[in-house]
Amino acid sequence: MSTPALRTSTLRLAAGGVLALLALGVGLLVLPGASRKVERSRKAAAQADAALARAREELAAAQAERNRLSQGQATLSRLLDHLPAEPVAQLTWEVSQELFTLAARHGLRLVAVKYGGPAREGTRGLPLETVDVDFTVIGLYERMKAFMLGLERGRLPFAVVSAKLDEHPEGAQLAVTLRAFRQAPAAEGGRP
Numbered sequence: 001m002s003t004p005a006l007r008t009s010t011l012r013l014a015a016g017g018v019l020a021l022l023a024l025g026v027g028l029l030v031l032p033g034a035s036r037k038v039e040r041s042r043k044a045a046a047q048a049d050a051a052l053a054r055a056r057e058e059l060a061a062a063q064a065e066r067n068r069l070s071q072g073q074a075t076l077s078r079l080l081d082h083l084p085a086e087p088v089a090q091l092t093w094e095v096s097q098e099l100f101t102l103a104a105r106h107g108l109r110l111v112a113v114k115y116g117g118p119a120r121e122g123t124r125g126l127p128l129e130t131v132d133v134d135f136t137v138i139g140l141y142e143r144m145k146a147f148m149l150g151l152e153r154g155r156l157p158f159a160v161v162s163a164k165l166d167e168h169p170e171g172a173q174l175a176v177t178l179r180a181f182r183q184a185p186a187a188e189g190g191r192p
Contacts, residue, residue: 138171138173
């Protein structure tokens with residue numbers, strides 16, 4: 001047997017073993033760091049995806065809120081444009097006519113109507129005034145129901161602030177407070 005061939009094989013085997021040990025050492029040192037780096041990259045990608053999804057949801061919510069506010073502003077503008085601008089006396093006269101007409105139509109007796117003065121409280125800076133109207137009607141309950149439904153379907157801009165139904169010898173007594181709205185007159189200097 002030839003010794004140089006054996007020696008070359010032994011050297012090759014030793015070199016291969018050393019290289020295998022070096023590869024194993026490199027693998028033990030590099031692979032955990034690489035796997036941690038890959039795991040951090042995955043977590044960062046997942047967090048970025050979640051943040052993007054949250055940002056899209058917030059954007060969609062903000063757009064929906066903007067649309068809702070735009071629609072509300074348009075509705076408010078239309079409402080303010082259609083509010084009566086006549087003097088308070090004219091508004092109270094129209095409310096009186098509406099109340100007396102509806103009471104007569106539904107067979108009720110209007111016993112009291114009281115008007116408050118114009119006020120801007122609670123209008124939150126809008127160019128409108130309110131006038132509170134207190135009235136009492138007496139009659140049958142079913143007729144009062146039709147009266148209130150007719151009043152709510154009327155052409156005058158108002159809100160029912162309160163209503164109290166009591167017994168009465170003639171059937172029922174309904175005491176109602178309405179808040180009628182009108183455009184506020186422009187103040188001196190052009191400010192509402």
